[in-house]
Amino acid sequence: MNSQSNNPSKHKPKFFLTTPLYYVNAEPHIGSAYTNIAADAICRFQRLAGSEVCMLTGVDEHGGKIEKTATDRGITPQAHCDEITEKFVELWEKFNIKYDKFSRTSSEKHNKVVEHFFERVKAKGDIYQAEYKGLYCLACEDFKNERELLGGGLCPVHHTKVQEYSETNYFFALSKYSDKLIQFFKDHPDFIQPKYRLHEIQTWIDEGLKDFPISRRSVNWGVGIPKSLEETGALQTIYVWFDALLGYITPLIKDTDKNNTEITKEIFDKLPEFWPPSIHVIGKDILRFHAVYWIAMLMSAELPLPKKLFGHGFLTKDGEKMGKTRGNIIVPAELLDKFGLDAVRFYFLFNIPFGSDGDYSEQIFIETVNAYLANRLGNLFSRVLKLCFNNFDGKIPENIILDSGSAIAKQSIELPSKVKAHMDNFEIHLAIGVIFDLIDKLNLNLTEIKPWTLYKDENPASTEASHRAATECLLETLESLRIIANLLEPFIPNMSEKMLSVFGLKNTQCWAELNHWNYLYKNFNEHLKGQTLQDPGILFSRIQ
Numbered sequence: 001m002n003s004q005s006n007n008p009s010k011h012k013p014k015f016f017l018t019t020p021l022y023y024v025n026a027e028p029h030i031g032s033a034y035t036n037i038a039a040d041a042i043c044r045f046q047r048l049a050g051s052e053v054c055m056l057t058g059v060d061e062h063g064g065k066i067e068k069t070a071t072d073r074g075i076t077p078q079a080h081c082d083e084i085t086e087k088f089v090e091l092w093e094k095f096n097i098k099y100d101k102f103s104r105t106s107s108e109k110h111n112k113v114v115e116h117f118f119e120r121v122k123a124k125g126d127i128y129q130a131e132y133k134g135l136y137c138l139a140c141e142d143f144k145n146e147r148e149l150l151g152g153g154l155c156p157v158h159h160t161k162v163q164e165y166s167e168t169n170y171f172f173a174l175s176k177y178s179d180k181l182i183q184f185f186k187d188h189p190d191f192i193q194p195k196y197r198l199h200e201i202q203t204w205i206d207e208g209l210k211d212f213p214i215s216r217r218s219v220n221w222g223v224g225i226p227k228s229l230e231e232t233g234a235l236q237t238i239y240v241w242f243d244a245l246l247g248y249i250t251p252l253i254k255d256t257d258k259n260n261t262e263i264t265k266e267i268f269d270k271l272p273e274f275w276p277p278s279i280h281v282i283g284k285d286i287l288r289f290h291a292v293y294w295i296a297m298l299m300s301a302e303l304p305l306p307k308k309l310f311g312h313g314f315l316t317k318d319g320e321k322m323g324k325t326r327g328n329i330i331v332p333a334e335l336l337d338k339f340g341l342d343a344v345r346f347y348f349l350f351n352i353p354f355g356s357d358g359d360y361s362e363q364i365f366i367e368t369v370n371a372y373l374a375n376r377l378g379n380l381f382s383r384v385l386k387l388c389f390n391n392f393d394g395k396i397p398e399n400i401i402l403d404s405g406s407a408i409a410k411q412s413i414e415l416p417s418k419v420k421a422h423m424d425n426f427e428i429h430l431a432i433g434v435i436f437d438l439i440d441k442l443n444l445n446l447t448e449i450k451p452w453t454l455y456k457d458e459n460p461a462s463t464e465a466s467h468r469a470a471t472e473c474l475l476e477t478l479e480s481l482r483i484i485a486n487l488l489e490p491f492i493p494n495m496s497e498k499m500l501s502v503f504g505l506k507n508t509q510c511w512a513e514l515n516h517w518n519y520l521y522k523n524f525n526e527h528l529k530g531q532t533l534q535d536p537g538i539l540f541s542r543i544q
């Protein structure tokens with residue numbers, strides 16, 4: 001009993017999630033924090049539900065954009081990357097993001113992985129030299145067509161001027177994979193999530209895929225093309241996206257020797273444990289790179305393909321796009337310092353259906369977290385505990401076995417599988433929603449039964465039955481709250497931890513025993529003999 005979760009087991013299903021590797025041209029913004037909060041919630045849930053999870057996040061450090069930022073700052077690109085990467089690591093710590101692997105594309109191992117992959121694809125006959133003449137947006141690190149630009153030659157995403165350049169580069173034969181890609185999306189209609197984003201990709205493929213350059217002469221900060229291809233005096237670095245996408249593989253490769261991990265053909269012939277990803281979680285703006293470039297690259301290298309891609313929406317502030325010039329940027333660490341971890345995680349996970357665009361407004365933020373975390377959940381918990389301490393000294397009575405057929409028992413017992421069904425579909429806000437349906441029901445039940453009044457019944461003919469009914473109501477609520485506390489861990493880990501501590505649990509319970517009814521009775525009376533419920537203090541302080 002009370003087996004604290006996550007005993008390593010050989011037969012656990014594997015779940016591998018990646019977040020985007022964030023550009024380090026600037027410090028992390030709320031968009032990056034949003035993705036990682038959602039990714040962390042998904043991974044925590046899968047761990048709770050019994051999977052062996054690997055969550056990978058990291059940084060994308062190469063390319064012209066970062067080279068320029070470092071030059072403008074008068075420092076080396078590596079020094080700049082080290083500094084900004086540290087900020088990402090600190091922020092993930094603050095947000096309590098439990099990642100397993102951190103990918104840095106400037107690492108030596110990654111450089112070797114990219115070089116090796118380039119050679120593998122070249123050996124397949126999918127890389128050739130040609131002249132590129134076209135347009136490029138440095139902010140997107142992407143090639144542009146004349147017809148997609150705004151007036152004045154501006155990039156439609158960043159509203160900055162695109163550059164024209166012409167160079168002899170190495171190209172990747174993307175067009176060769178058109179038919180294979182079309183077939184792949186036909187065979188895997190659920191590959192892109194939410195499903196409505198598939199249309200954008202299909203249209204793009206239908207318009208005709210063009211081979212694209214995967215090396216640059218004018219960019220120095222990147223992985224050099226393999227030595228065997230270098231012409232004297234004509235150094236080229238590998239295109240930043242061709243490099244960065246491989247950052248999803250690098251940290252999985254075990255280090256044979258700290259500084260000198262050999263990247264061999266065998267490693268790629270049989271990629272390490274966890275490959276391929278169960279899901280790449282990304283923003284909708286970079287879906288194309290993942291759904292088309294990346295899949296074609298993997299097809300070319302004959303490597304197993306990821307199982308799913310999830311393109312989430314964009315955040316706005318008070319209905320407006322966030323931007324430095326507008327001065328309406330949300331700084332994630334400041335938000336956290338002001339409102340605390342659980343409030344911030346809860347708002348973004350619950351208030352914005354995962355996949356849709358969403359807005360941040362301070363007023364709605366405060367209203368939401370006060371209504372849900374302080375009123376519905378916090379008050380319920382402290383009210384019930386107070387009654388338990390006042391009426392049975394916080395000890396779980398030895399003479400009451402709860403009926404597992406009551407409406408509340410049934411809803412509580414079914415809750416884990418309902419939450420799981422939503423989380424398996426990445427419907428994070430719906431998963432939280434069904435948990436709060438039960439919380440609402442518990443509140444309603446208390447108001448109807450009024451245990452505080454029943455305890456005051458002094459009529460000798462009914463007092464025993466009244467007290468018993470009151471205690472049953474409290475125990476039933478506690479039993480449900482134990483299940484709820486476990487299920488809330490992926491979303492609001494701090495509150496969940498406090499709630500679990502009430503029941504003497506230091507960690508989430510194992511999935512199989514989560515919905516055991518009368519768990520508290522058994523645990524406190526048979527295992528923790530005599531121990532009382534613990535007072536957690538204030539669960540969540542109302543934001544004024």
Ligand code: MSP
Pocket residue numbers: 019020021022023030031032034035060244245246247282283284285286313314315316322
């Ligand atoms: N470096 C590439 C990803 C390479 S993955 C191999 C990149 N980096 S990024 O830093 O520009 O963006 C990282 C993620 O942040 C993207 O998924 C992007 O969608 C997301 N967001 C950027 N601004 C955002 C919002 N305003 N709202 C939500 N997410 C946003 O692209």
